[in-house]
Amino acid sequence: MKRRISAFKLLSTIAVAALMTACATSYQPVPPFSAVDLDAGGRALKTQNLLVILDASSSMEEGVQQWKKFDVATAVVRNLGQTLPENKGLQSGMRVFGGDPAVFKKSTQLIDDVGAFDRSDYEKALATVSGTGGPSPLPAALDAAAADMEGMKGKIALIIVTDGEKMGMAPAENARAIKEKFGDSVCIYPVQVGDAPDGKKLLDEITSVGGCGFGVSAQSLLGGQQMADFVAKIFLGDQLDADGDGVLDSRDKCPGTPAGVKVDADGCPLDSDGDGVADYKDKCPGTPAGVTVDADGCPLDSDGDGVADYKDRCPGTPAGVSVDAYGCPESVLDSGSSAWTFNEINFETAKAEIRPSSYGILDEIAAALVANPQLKVAVEGHTDNTGARAFNMDLSQKRAQSVVDYLAKKGVSPDRLKAKGYGPDRPIADNSTREGRAKNRRVQFVKIN
Template structure:
């Protein structure tokens, strides 16, 4: 029987209208990645398994795109954004599948290993069409084995529409969290706007504890994806010495624990002497003063008065000085003679006893402090023994003292030696005390 013309016209018209009204799905918008610089940062997450929903509901449209195209774009763009040199281990697992692709409910299409951007994207490109059921719980269970035994913190990123999945994924999320513990964070990414799917991703994120749920719409642009990658993978700037200044800004790495530092990580040096406060034994040194390794002003002559205050540098070792670093002279500039009974010699000899070196050094310092002074070094004995012997002995002793002072830097033309023997007593030679007073060295000023 010939077809009725009007019936044929109706069928053709309906077919035409259906074709005309159908809106073909568009390609997802182009993506321009934004660099994520992990240098100088401690990794927050060292391992990640991404679970991609390839079930039949993902073949449906959302706005002007297929949900599966959106989901694969999220995974692809994430791989574009993760720093290649960050040291992350990654794997990609799918579930559902078009029967022509695989009959298995879940597949690890990119084994867990060092993150390889090209390898990850190549594995992703093998799945071109969604289909099959939605056994997300099986994918989560398998991911628990994928992540088992890995060092460091792990992330489970689930890209799904969450549609018509029941409570199985919730139970599996609880199980994987209990198995791996605090080192696992879960980040579900919802594709589309299904109400049940929204509840599911929120609940899985809650179970994960330290992760969060988001929508694929919030990851479409380069900066959005970079922010996501930073939050999931990249931790704070590394601060190896724990001084509060990140390593890439720290000009003084290795600062000891507890030491206060400035904005560039260097120990504080309040007096700017080049020695940090925690090593500075002389804080508050005036600006420009040279210091030693302990931060104390230099004292080149070792007299206890720092160089910047020392008005008499080069004082001989052991000589007493005043606050200005000048010798405390025992040769009072206002006197004309000075008598010393504590310059001792060996018995009947002119050899000076070492115990007398200190007083002689002070005398030398006194002469050095008065460079125009000239003196006669006089030797005196008591009356014990022959006069001629005592005259010779006193002369030799006076000369020995003069020679000692010359050896300390006093010019010879400022000194002369004279022995008077017992001829100029100052006390009674008949007494022991008197004789000790007569045995003396006297300095008489001649200028």
Template sequence: MKSLFAKLIFAFMVAGLLSACATFQPVPPFSPVDIDAGGHALKKQNAVFILDASASMEEGSPQYKKFDQAKALLENMAKTMPANMPVQTEVRSFGHDPKFSSAITELLDDMGAFNRKDMTTALAGISKAGGTSPMETAIDAAGEDLDGASGNTAMIIVSDGKNMGSAPVAAAAALKEKMGDSLCIYTVLVGDDAAGQKLMDAVAEAGGCGFATTGDALMDGAAMAGFITKVFIGDAIDSDGDGVGDMMDKCPGTPAGVKVDAAGCPLDSDKDGVPDYLDKCPGTPAGTKVDSTGCPITVLDSSKDEWSFHDILFDVNKAVIKPVSFGTLDAIVQALQQRPRLTVRIEGHTDITGSHAYNMDLSKRRAKAVVDYLVNKGIASSRLTSEGYGPDRPIADNNTKEGRALNRRVNLVKTN
């Protein structure tokens, strides 16, 4: 009997020594993957990181010491978050080896603008875990830290979930009730304790809009980048509401309702350089030079509604067009062909030489002669009307030779 008792004592001593001398693999090096958050909305404006520093974290996970892995995970989060991300952060711990702190929760890095160096330095300052596991106290304290904070908050808890009972779940639920939709809780389990996993899942669920994951799932750079993106990075910002995010939008400030292409630029169906919503002459043939309204640069300037021609000349006292005028008239034909929707009134004007009745009749016949020329060149008669105003609408002084020359003219006036 004494021999059996001695053997049992020896076995317990050996087990204790083996436990005391247990060694774990070092946490592997981490290569962060850059996150380009430019042009994206920020889903969270505050982040609270909570580290479990209780005694059970000195155990294996199984290949790493859980505490080493938990610290590494938080450090890796800091390395992965964009350095210029405008988020307020703090780091809090709970548990503690008495040599580090007698407090059951400590603020390792107080709330302030995210600073990667400050966060990693704060984590480096706590080297050993110990004590009890009052996660609920850390959650309550973090809630007080957040009093007065504006915007949305991510609470990220890294723990093994062991030896905690249901108090952390109740604390998470109470804080969620207090903060509402502005709080999401994310839990990261280290270790493989089934009860711990169940607790961590429940804490995340109490947060309503967060989720639970494991440390082992976040050990490589791509996975950590995915986690940070899900927690913090929102949809692409689309300031002009055209359906293309600002980061990809090559034409910011597009007016509301304007159809755009994949680059966020207004559609230009005829490829004339003027977007459809500004194009007064859609369907311009390829290669045609256009003005700012998308209309061909012709003798009929599309920025105007009336055009005067002093070089459409007629035989004296007749409505017979001189051949020297054919070039100008052909240019008008081309302009009307390039603007198939344009309708115009052809107006004839004279100076005061001769009787009023004669000039009225002459101006009408000359305007009609221009209409006939255009129709013979293929312009639909339905697009053209004519009128003669004789000397009634002078634009210059009829008492001078120069003025009378200006008053003898043919006008085209837009009618649609």
């Protein structure tokens, strides 16, 4: 019977031990973390240095909610490293107190030397803290931290991740010594793992001693945005607007805009006429849509006649030729008309031979036609009613042809010219007077398509 009781007791002991072991290892994994990118925020560092103190003492083996405190602490430190912006000049270091005695022979140890923040080195250092153990020598860690911070220049953030338990109030005096030594250069940020009242009392006192820092719960920093807000509040200043145009650098598509230049919502200088040249550079504002412009925002003037290409009815005008508002050479063929009459073109009596006195006006007409290669004209010959109609009809045709031939010799393409004689059939004045008959004897140029 006694043997049975002994066996029962043994089985009971084993069951209780197994149950206790199961309880001790039933903690849930800390939630996965997704970091928020702060490198692209267009913000400068307001705190240039970081020293992390991590509690790995034996009390961190206990639970908080469904997690082990040590897992929460290391997750917070890891999340911090994944969120801190790289390549902005941040200096950082990491110190641990407590820890697995097989790994850490000292009560506190610097596991990531102070230097330029490197995420990879930071995570490798944290990985060395694989377990907990020993007492909670936070005072020693704070004293050592003061030495760690000696060479730091600029503002310093001292972040202490701990449960604050079983330490009494002594660490507050070590924190006070740090504050007295570094003054406003250092701000202390206690991160409490768990919610033990004695730990909260100590960390609240350290926060008060630190002056410019603040305390926070470790459990509240397990999310990406919460950690990003924590990091931004400590380390980052206001978002930058380097060119002072009112648009933050993080969304400024045109950085470096000169002072005083008006910009749009993207930070780009206004271009009111949409010609691709900003208003502050545009010497020709109001250019119509679709018009090609030069670097000054002015419409192109390929032939340099002072009339923009989009208005120029006579492109390719030779250099130095005076033109009208349409870019056409100012000449005897006014570009605003569709018909031109010349009484100065004279012929030998009753003949189609052009008198030398008419060569000057004909040369001007030829020059105008050459300068306006798109212009085609009908050369019309007209006579008065003196003599037989048939004779005058034939004469007017021959005279018109003589003019066409002359112009062709001066470089006008013949396919742009058409000769037509009308004789006395289209008078413009009274043939009964000498003056009227003189007006009716004329050569007329009519624009044709």
